[in-house]
Amino acid sequence: ALEGDDAGLAEVLQDYHASEIAILFERLPSEAHERIINILPTEIASEVISEMDEESHPEELLINLDPEKRSEIVSELDYDDATDLIAQLEEHEQQDLLESMDEEDASSIRALLSYGENTAGGLMNSSLIKVNIRQDKKGALDDIIRQSEEMEEFYTIYVVEDDDTLQGVVSIKNIIKAHADAKISSLLKADPVYVNADVDQEEVARLISQYNLTTIPVVDDHMKLLGRITVDDIIDVMEEESTEDILKFSGVSEDEELSGSWQDAVKSRLPWLVLNLATGFLAAGVVRHFASVQVAIPTIVAYMTIVSGMGGNAATQALAVTVRRISLSDLTDSQAYRTVLKEFSVGLINGAVNGLIVGAFAFVYDGSPMMGVVLFLAMTGNLFIAGLTGATIPLVLKRVGIDPAVASSIIITTFTDCAGFFLPLWFASKFLL
Amino acid sequence: ALEGDDAGLAEVLQDYHASEIAILFERLPSEAHERIINILPTEIASEVISEMDEESHPEELLINLDPEKRSEIVSELDYDDATDLIAQLEEHEQQDLLESMDEEDASSIRALLSYGENTAGGLMNSSLIKVNIRQDKKGALDDIIRQSEEMEEFYTIYVVEDDDTLQGVVSIKNIIKAHADAKISSLLKADPVYVNADVDQEEVARLISQYNLTTIPVVDDHMKLLGRITVDDIIDVMEEESTEDILKFSGVSEDEELSGSWQDAVKSRLPWLVLNLATGFLAAGVVRHFASVQVAIPTIVAYMTIVSGMGGNAATQALAVTVRRISLSDLTDSQAYRTVLKEFSVGLINGAVNGLIVGAFAFVYDGSPMMGVVLFLAMTGNLFIAGLTGATIPLVLKRVGIDPAVASSIIITTFTDCAGFFLPLWFASKFLL
Missing domain, CATH: 1.25.60.10 (MgtE N-terminal domain-like)
Structure with a gap:
């Protein structure tokens, strides 16, 4: 067309x-x-x-x-x-x-x-429907209809004092049902949930989701009604926050536009890769330290890559569960403690199972029972470290006030790479040389 | 207390x-x-x-x-x-x-x-407010007030025929403003957005978000009004879906409960780790194949771990951006083509920059310019493969109807691990032996 x-x-x-x-x-x-x-x-x-x-x-x-x-x-x-x-x-x-x-x-x-773009003030709409607390039914209905002329849809009617301070909300249903001489003051529901204009949009989303609201009023420091935020804007915020979470988690700057140019993508990702390169040199230093072991027992190198790779994946699993859990609700000390304990057990068990498989393989394929023992110990140890760091690091970051999502895979896998190289090489140097 | x-x-x-x-x-x-x-x-x-x-x-x-x-x-x-x-x-x-x-x-x-738990039917509430299309203002208002007695809040008033088929919606504002003898048929807004009861909840969330709705009516195959879904239930769905996305992406079964027991966690994660172990043996096979290279040039092993690790991280970045983009909107063929082209360029550039750094390090630290060249080529090649697979695999899965999120890091890093071991070892065997 x-x-x-x-x-x-x-x-x-x-x-x-x-x-x-x-x-x-x-x-x-x-x-x-x-x-x-x-x-x-x-x-x-x-x-x-x-x-x-x-x-x-x-x-x-x-x-x-x-x-x-x-x-x-x-x-x-x-x-x-x-x-x-x-x-x-x-x-x-x-x-x-x-x-x-x-x-x-x-x-x-x-x-x-x-107002800041990501605050309640930046999200709010200043057009809304409000009635004075001293109005009667007839006056209130007239006010509501007049104010609603310019609005697509209205969800909530706010009740204010003469100085525009928020007193409560009233439902159109209750106004219609009320006696002709009823006063708004007798119909209102006091103590509505509200936010201050400088509250972060993530907190607004949390309140709307927790209290099942369709709109939330925004006030200044003196409770003066400034505007309202509707749930449809919050849905956009939630999508944005989910995108940011998944990007940060994967070592991409949270402000990379999904459909942005390659130049933007390079700018957003290269710093994380260079950081990863630095941590990579650290892990590579561990490997260099054991050069004599790898020359004496060449097969340990191939197995070492398996142990470190498995550690990285197990850590990412523990990290994903913990980060997501923290982002949905604050954990108490005892919940945090139980989370670490759980990942500790999961790491040990998954490590032992995979350690048995790779150990048995080494026994059969390379004919070396001792190599099997080395790999069993290394795999169990590395997946144990994976579970522990994957759970502990985001929890600690949260406690000290840093966004736990910066504990992206890139940070956590530094631990599992170093340990994933060290453990098989060190056990091999003890038991096989 | x-x-x-x-x-x-x-x-x-x-x-x-x-x-x-x-x-x-x-x-x-x-x-x-x-x-x-x-x-x-x-x-x-x-x-x-x-x-x-x-x-x-x-x-x-x-x-x-x-x-x-x-x-x-x-x-x-x-x-x-x-x-x-x-x-x-x-x-x-x-x-x-x-x-x-x-x-x-x-x-x-x-x-x-x-109805299935994750369908519109499973989400909907069957109590709602509806008025017959042939009602007049007075009758409609009475009906609305009577029906609203049992409801906390009502958002939308549905207009139905005698057989309960959905005809449209009407706003309470328009009813109040209408003349006393107005008919609902003259006030209704026809063609409302609706969903069939067997539609998946993700699609319901998409519609509510796209059309900025507070409720959506649910109908059967004959357009009979069955219920309505409110936006607060959709917010819960969106949180659930985000959790599932981040878990699948990290190689955790989507139905693992975040605060579940360690037994559940083992059950949910062990299969993915065993799959990863299998792909790890594949990559380790590449290493074994070049055992003679690693014995002749021991330092290549330490560098090889850097090249493969960087590939894994770059692939995860490309994957996160692509998977999230697909989950927010369907891509046209030309958008998909441009996405792959973009990740291709990003991979090449990030690969070249990091290749230069690691190559220069090898030149200075190991005094081997040729080792520098080998590492530059291997790093560039592996990050190029990372970008390409990170973008292509989820797009292809989506086209053939498989959830692109199953292209979790575990699958993608198989490619970057194999290439990350093969490229440095193979280039070394050509240029350094």
Whole structure:
């Protein structure tokens, strides 16, 4: 349909939801983005732009539009979405755009821009529905309907004092059911869950998930209601955090864009690889130290690679379970202790089983019972170290306030590589030389 | 407070939200769970049980309660939560419990039990608010208020035909604002996003996230409205799926419980380690093949461990980015092609940089320029293979319909281990012997 004229294209597009058009954009060149945005009705166009993946750079599309169309689209956007887009622009582009907007919108967006991108303030939307605690049923309903004109959907109605401090929430159901002369003060549910504007978005996600909320109010230090965060924005945060977790865990900088350029990928991964190279020299030093053993018993080298490789994998297993467990909930001292004890046992048993296999193989294939014993001891020892470090290191990092996910495989496998080389070579030097 | 009497404990507990008590449970022995549940008012007790972590086994707590208390709690539970709990029980316990309940509740739960645990049917709640498409404003409002009596919160009002087929949704705002004689048919929004009951929960999460929904209706093959899934259940699904992804990626069975016993952990991880042992023998075979090289040039062994270790880490990086990208959206052929091309370039460049470092080290430390060349070539080659396999293998698995996450580090590092041993040894045999 992209080959046809604009009218034909417009007709095809109207069957699609804005989020579907945004997904379609990922597969189209950027010239097509601009053309489609210009064809779409402003309301849909602004929704498409707010739904576009960050990695498709909606802010560049926006800045390239005709200024009038751009203003129309920005004023249709929710404040939180507009703020996210504008925050991606260069300083002078931000000023130009804000000056072209109407004063009220611009000042709301300026206020939102002042919060950190990953805080509750950076996530919140300042448009919401609130009623004064002294309102009666009729006045409250009128207020709610008036305020809801500009909103797609409302989930929660906030109750405030004259100075806008948050008092509670009230459900539309209870207002409708109430007697005609009921006061909001008698209908409200006090003590709502709320967050301060400077709270980290991960904590916001945790609260929303724990209390099964659809929205959470955001307040300043004096409990003044600033905005609200809706669960759909939190779902995006959760996806982002999961991506960051899996990347950090694998030794990739958390801010690498999944569909970024090769230059970005090199920039994000090379430092970790160079760090790994440094730890690699350390482990290689262990091997060099036993050069006489490897010349005297050449087969030990092949087995040594098996022992160290198995240690790396067992450590990654223990690490994944422990890191994920920590990220879902804080562990008490006794839970932490039991976790270490468990990984200790798992490492010993898995080590002994695999040690028996590789030991038996050496006995049969190389005809050396003593080599079998050496490998059994080395494998058991290394998988024991794997379990211990895989569980202990993230727990210790968490206690001292460092993100446990930096204990990526790269760090942990340093231990299992060093031990994986040392143990077979050292046992061999004792028992086989 | 656990030491005090029941009255004192009850007083302390009433300051806590049910989800907070559920979290507290993780730190208490199971005798304390039973005591607290018996003290709490039934409404709170049932909320606590529905909020308890799966791994704390709320179903065991439930089955151990006094039968009368148990019936009260189960009838307070939402149908979807009750079904999840009952599904965890033994067949005969399920029957006993269902027979002790009132007939309507039991038959609703029996219907829900028939859906797969990880499908839309297994997630949905059958209690929802619906109005007939031929209702007028007054009748609809009465219906809504009547139906909402039993519900904590309602998000969306569904519009159905006489035979319960889904026609659309209507917002409470539009009903309130409408003229007194308005018909629902003129207020409804047709073509809502919906899911069929047998759709996988991951797909449900994707739809809710894509369309920013707070609830999604679930229908049967004839569009009959069966229930709805709320976004708070989807948040739990997303956490579960993230856990599974990170576990599979690290060579742990996806169903290992994070806080499970050491026996379960051994059962879940040992098969992967034995698989890794088998691939380890393969790589060790490569080393054995070049035994003469390692005896002639002992230092090559230490360097070989560096080359293979770096390959493993680079492959894990490429794999993490690719697997996560696939799990967030389907890639077109051209996107897949560009991904492989990108990892190909990243591998070459990171390989060359690290190859230069290790080559220069060998030149300076071992005084052998030719060893430097061998290591530069081997490192570049292995990181190139790492990028290529890390990107290609998950993409190919996805195309042939296999979960790309089974391309865990264990599988991919087989390639980088074999190549990481072969390349330095083979180049050394050509240039240094």
